[in-house]
Amino acid sequence: MTTAADYRADVYPTRSDAEEWLPRLDPVVWSDASAGPIDADGLKRFDAAGYLAIDELITAEQVRALRDELVGLCSDERLRADERTVIEPTSEQVRSIFEVHVLSPLVAELIRDERVVGRARQLLGSDVYVHQSRVNFKPGFAGKEFYWHSDFETWHAEDGMPRMRAVSISISLTDNYTYNGALMIMPGSHQTYVSCAGATPEDNYKTSLRQQEIGTPSHEALAGLYAQHGIDTLVGPAGGATMFDSNCMHGSNGNISPLARSNIFVVFNSVDNACQQPYAARQPRPSFIGARDFTPVR
């Protein structure tokens, strides 16, 4: 059993002098099939691969309504200038808008939907709160890649998330093909924690949201993980979703295809794993990136 003292200790040290591979110390699935919408087979697959694809999470009508609402946000000039909005370095298009569950009533409602939060509660075996939410727009023709990283490494180092007890859901607002920058996961990589080399610069998030450099594994580590696990590319139609563990090694290629790729991305963290002081940064990132309000989703 994990005690309060364990949550204060830094069991996943990172951003030090040398890269290191450490074993995962936490379960991946924290409850069972009786506790929510995911069946025993789904839980087993999530446990093994670190992710679970859901073919049809929301209807075509919901996709349309969400897309209209979120595209509307992009054309709001005040929001474009807001720090919650990330602009693509070259194309000047909106790449992401954070705290989208605060900005959009439709997204807030979606998150409270049992199909979404129910799965998160089930996987994490407790009440959950939203650690981060955002909408990502990867434009056609010029979408930039997202380099390989484990989200948990950043959340631990920069947001103070103690343990691996968080799960992300990426809900597709557009069709995902292998050629339009779909999510790539190294299945099984969630069992290994790559402790990254290099200290965290002040206000690292300002550049890392555009292009992450600190907190990414070396080429050698990635080649090693690839040799063990390979790469799965998550394809499927709009309305589907992928849930993935906080420590999955994942990334996505650029996109020169004419098809944009948009998704809503929500991170649920267990209320028993609430963030503390960062483990490898001077101060926590702003709350629109890593929430400091741990009120459970109801």
Added chain:
Amino acid sequence: MTTAADYRADVYPTRSDAEEWLPRLDPVVWSDASAGPIDADGLKRFDAAGYLAIDELITAEQVRALRDELVGLCSDERLRADERTVIEPTSEQVRSIFEVHVLSPLVAELIRDERVVGRARQLLGSDVYVHQSRVNFKPGFAGKEFYWHSDFETWHAEDGMPRMRAVSISISLTDNYTYNGALMIMPGSHQTYVSCAGATPEDNYKTSLRQQEIGTPSHEALAGLYAQHGIDTLVGPAGGATMFDSNCMHGSNGNISPLARSNIFVVFNSVDNACQQPYAARQPRPSFIGARDFTPVR
């Protein structure tokens, strides 16, 4: 029948004020199944899609020997400084070496191999010469994309290639997956000639080999071609090859996977379609990019 006068006329104008879609005026397959190694079904598929995948063109042993020879060329400091070598803008790694059939006896031998030149002669219905050859190295982790283009548009505008009677072969020296920047082709796009807007700058090739900007279709044109044709991603093991028509709309995404992607790329042109003065540039590109010696491969 095509007369000499037709070869002087500019039936595929480009680099003007406005983009335009023009029909292809030339056959795709210039002979039949009795004329070479490709069977009737293969020719039919090439005619329809504009490309043909060959699963096993050369042996694993040949792949190894070629790879050793070509990687050797990369570490030749004199050749690195040679204008035939293209260096990646960011990573400083060798991206391409041109005229590789002149630099490498093994590649020269490969090109003369009936499995290679025989197929080209069959598709083009005549003797053929090498218009261009190169080896491409797309490094892992940081491989840059190749934006959409029709090779013929450039060869016509900048090298003076009169008609669509050339074929490329890309021979894989590494495995191609959907996630390591494999070749993408819009199947059937070879039937449409996208006449591109914009004049050719002086010495355009010096920048276009790194990043092509002139001679690429607009977003609207690419979205239109995609709606008609979709995208095929050419995957398969090392030793395989893809032959594709000079007017296929093609490109490739960047590559953050740990797997490098290398291939030998050879363009065969019909001796009856030898290059003339460029149709939309002041002078032809250097001969290491577009040959001015039309001696048939024997």
